[in-house]
Amino acid sequence: MLVPMAKVELIGPKNRFYDVVSLLHDIGTLHIEDLSKKINKGEIPLDQMSVVEGQAAEKERMEDLLLRLRSIVKALSLPAETIDEVEREKQYLQLWSMDARELAQEVTEVIEQVEDRTSSLAQAQSTMEAELALLARYEPILHKIQPLAKQIVTTGTYDSVALLVERRYKGALEELKKELDEITKSQCEIVSTDVDEETTAVIVVFARKYSDGVHKFLAMENVNQIRLPSEFQDMPFDVAYDHIKERRASLPKRLEEVRTELHDMSVKWYVKLSTIRDVLSDKVEEISAIPKFGQTEYAFVITGWLPVEHVKPLRRAVVERFGTDVIINQLEIDEHEFEETPVALNNPKWVQPSEWVMGFLMGGKPQYGTIDPSLVWALSFPLIFGMIVGDIGYGAIMLGIILWMRFKFKDNKGVQMATGLMGPAATAAIIFGFFYGEFFGGILWEAGVIREIPLFGDFVLPYNREASVLPLMAMALGLGVIQMMFGLILGVVNAVRTKHLKHAWVKGGLAGLFLGGIVFAVAAYLLSGVAQPMVQIAGAVILVVSVYAVLRYGGFMGVIETLELVSNTASYIRIMAVGLSDAIFASAINKMAESMPLIVGIIVAVLFHALHLALAAFTPTIHALRLNFYELGQKYYETSKSEYEPFHKTGGEES
Numbered sequence: 001m002l003v004p005m006a007k008v009e010l011i012g013p014k015n016r017f018y019d020v021v022s023l024l025h026d027i028g029t030l031h032i033e034d035l036s037k038k039i040n041k042g043e044i045p046l047d048q049m050s051v052v053e054g055q056a057a058e059k060e061r062m063e064d065l066l067l068r069l070r071s072i073v074k075a076l077s078l079p080a081e082t083i084d085e086v087e088r089e090k091q092y093l094q095l096w097s098m099d100a101r102e103l104a105q106e107v108t109e110v111i112e113q114v115e116d117r118t119s120s121l122a123q124a125q126s127t128m129e130a131e132l133a134l135l136a137r138y139e140p141i142l143h144k145i146q147p148l149a150k151q152i153v154t155t156g157t158y159d160s161v162a163l164l165v166e167r168r169y170k171g172a173l174e175e176l177k178k179e180l181d182e183i184t185k186s187q188c189e190i191v192s193t194d195v196d197e198e199t200t201a202v203i204v205v206f207a208r209k210y211s212d213g214v215h216k217f218l219a220m221e222n223v224n225q226i227r228l229p230s231e232f233q234d235m236p237f238d239v240a241y242d243h244i245k246e247r248r249a250s251l252p253k254r255l256e257e258v259r260t261e262l263h264d265m266s267v268k269w270y271v272k273l274s275t276i277r278d279v280l281s282d283k284v285e286e287i288s289a290i291p292k293f294g295q296t297e298y299a300f301v302i303t304g305w306l307p308v309e310h311v312k313p314l315r316r317a318v319v320e321r322f323g324t325d326v327i328i329n330q331l332e333i334d335e336h337e338f339e340e341t342p343v344a345l346n347n348p349k350w351v352q353p354s355e356w357v358m359g360f361l362m363g364g365k366p367q368y369g370t371i372d373p374s375l376v377w378a379l380s381f382p383l384i385f386g387m388i389v390g391d392i393g394y395g396a397i398m399l400g401i402i403l404w405m406r407f408k409f410k411d412n413k414g415v416q417m418a419t420g421l422m423g424p425a426a427t428a429a430i431i432f433g434f435f436y437g438e439f440f441g442g443i444l445w446e447a448g449v450i451r452e453i454p455l456f457g458d459f460v461l462p463y464n465r466e467a468s469v470l471p472l473m474a475m476a477l478g479l480g481v482i483q484m485m486f487g488l489i490l491g492v493v494n495a496v497r498t499k500h501l502k503h504a505w506v507k508g509g510l511a512g513l514f515l516g517g518i519v520f521a522v523a524a525y526l527l528s529g530v531a532q533p534m535v536q537i538a539g540a541v542i543l544v545v546s547v548y549a550v551l552r553y554g555g556f557m558g559v560i561e562t563l564e565l566v567s568n569t570a571s572y573i574r575i576m577a578v579g580l581s582d583a584i585f586a587s588a589i590n591k592m593a594e595s596m597p598l599i600v601g602i603i604v605a606v607l608f609h610a611l612h613l614a615l616a617a618f619t620p621t622i623h624a625l626r627l628n629f630y631e632l633g634q635k636y637y638e639t640s641k642s643e644y645e646p647f648h649k650t651g652g653e654e655s
Contacts, residue, residue, distance in 0.1 A: 002372045003344040003644070006311045007033075007333050010302040010318070012326035017049075017293075017300040023321055024302070025286055028648025029310040031342045033303040035294040046294030046301055051287060058100045059287045062280045065107050069277045072115055075122035076266040076273065083271060091275045096282075103283075107276050114269050121262050128255045135248045143241065159211050161218065162226040163202040165192075170200050176223075183217055184210040278650045289647060303331075305342050306646065333368075335499040341368035344644035347375065353420035354378035361629040367638040370494040380483065380632070381421070381624050386428025387476070388579040388620035390465070391586065393440035394613055395429030402426055422617075425624070437462030440609055441586030466583050472576045480572030483627075484565060485514050487635030494636050505553035507635070510565050512546025568631040574623050582616055 008030070012020060024030050038044045051059070095103060165173070173190060180188045187207040194200050206214050218225055235243065294301040306314065311330060318328050333341055343365045347355050355374040359365045366372050389395060402419045409415040433439065437450045444450050445464055452460040465472045488511035495504035519539030523532050550558040589612065593605035 001346055003346050004308040005305045005341055006308045007305050007331040009329045009331055010326060011299055014300055016322060016325055020326055021286055024647055025649055027314060027317055029306045029314060029646050030304040031644050032289060032292050032647045034292040036291055039294060049290050049293040049295045051290050055287050059284055061104055062284050066280045068111055069273060072118050073273050073277055075118050076270050088271050088275050092279060095276060095279045121258055125258045128251055132251050135244050139244050139248060157208055158205055159208045161204045164224060165200045165202055167198055167200050183213045282649045338367055338369035338498055339641055342642045342644040343368050343640040345372060351375055351378040353417045354381060356417055357421060362633055362637055362639055364639040365643060367640045369497050370638050371490050377628050380628050382424040382428035384575060384624040384627055385425035385620050386432040387575050389429035389616050390432035390436045390579055391438045392430050392433030394616050395426050395433050397613060398426035398617055435462060436465050438583060441590050442466060443590055465580055476572045476575035480569040481514060483632050484569050485511055487632045491636035494638060502553045505549045506558055509546040509549030512542050516543035516546060571631050578619060578623055585612055
């Protein structure tokens, strides 16, 4: 649900301005309104609060120090659980109480003690790690050609190139020799040997004066040359191999020494440096916020939004600190300000994955004053996914994988979000699997273990969707009608709340078209006698009023929306089409496996069901998202312009 927001205005004498800003920063619940936009447009009779020259210089100096500190802290990363939060808070308050000159002096002294050493250690660590990765890439290559390289002795007048060639192309070496003989005037030799079942090592020895021509030819022919790092290029390959082995043996010890020293520096300096970083970041943020406020000749004006539940604590804090010097007023938020009002959502944990996906696909959270559909989508997505997949076996495997990932990657927010979305969907697939009687396709139906339970007419449970398609189509279209009706009703409510009454009439008219059609259907198939014409007349009245509302308030666009509504509803047939094709494919896999020898059939069934499982997870997800977020969402969703981001202190940046 949307968190109820309140808009407040703080007015006070200018000599209290910086204290008020600092208090708001400490409390950390007010989302500041940028009044400069309205001031520049002449919408409000205020002047923009400006940063004085001294503050601008302080901000610039602190930003420079902040850049240097962030670089140091990045090199001195320390696990969060080893940080003494009490000590951090103590140091934060001590640093925060300093004036700009004292803080700059303190920060500069600390930086000068650690910056150079930290930078050199971090650079050394990065260089050695990169070198180890490079050497690890070259050693196995040189290992292959090293036995051959020992057989080659070159003098200063000769050069050599090493190649690795796939054995199937070994015959091309004769053509290569002819081409190189032409370039080098026959001053060239090629020596090769098979180093394993797939690779042939080749060394080309040629007169050094033809080096440019040889290298140019090999490059133009896309021959895979072994190019050593610059420091090894002038060495024979066997000597380079020995040097690389030696470096790979010695570097890890040196790298560990550097890491140990960095860790020791982290233990000593991390809390101090990260706290200074946070203080500087917060002070820079306070100064950066100043131009967002307004002023008159003698007073300042601050406006912003916060959750209604935080208004009383804010008012109490302002009164306790400033008495009657600073006035805080709660302003009414009317429908004209809904677009500008920041949005915060407060939903149960199991709804939050749908909330996140909704915001991502719709371009933002729902606009303030409208209905938050997160709960609706959290129920609708698994329902559609389950109707499509509808298989106990596939659903159980999906659920097992999801639970494993959820426990395996507890700290990965992305995995938790994805599994939170797909977990209910997999559960719904199992439930609909019982409804359809499907377990990796129609195995249970073919085995004769299904016991049908008559419900009404010819409809029985479990329902075999492969044998009877029309009921499945009716269920899919029925869900489409229900969701479209529900979306249009939400659209009417949102339009009324935001005072877009023309939209309300159009949405209501479209809903009336559905309702009139349903009334006619009920009269035709379920009623008889005197009641039938009376209900049909009621349906006709609903349809006439609905058509009038759509055309009167929507005009040509109303006609377009009517056609879109029909198209959107028909799109729900994809539930039947995709679900039925999945079921048929699963049954086809079983029949194909049955026609083969037992062991081969089992292998084929496992492989193809695994492939189908991947498709059954991906394709229904796309269709369920589309039906929820496109067909249903566009009927009522209004996107907010901003999210609730309170003006608060860092509490510790992520390092």
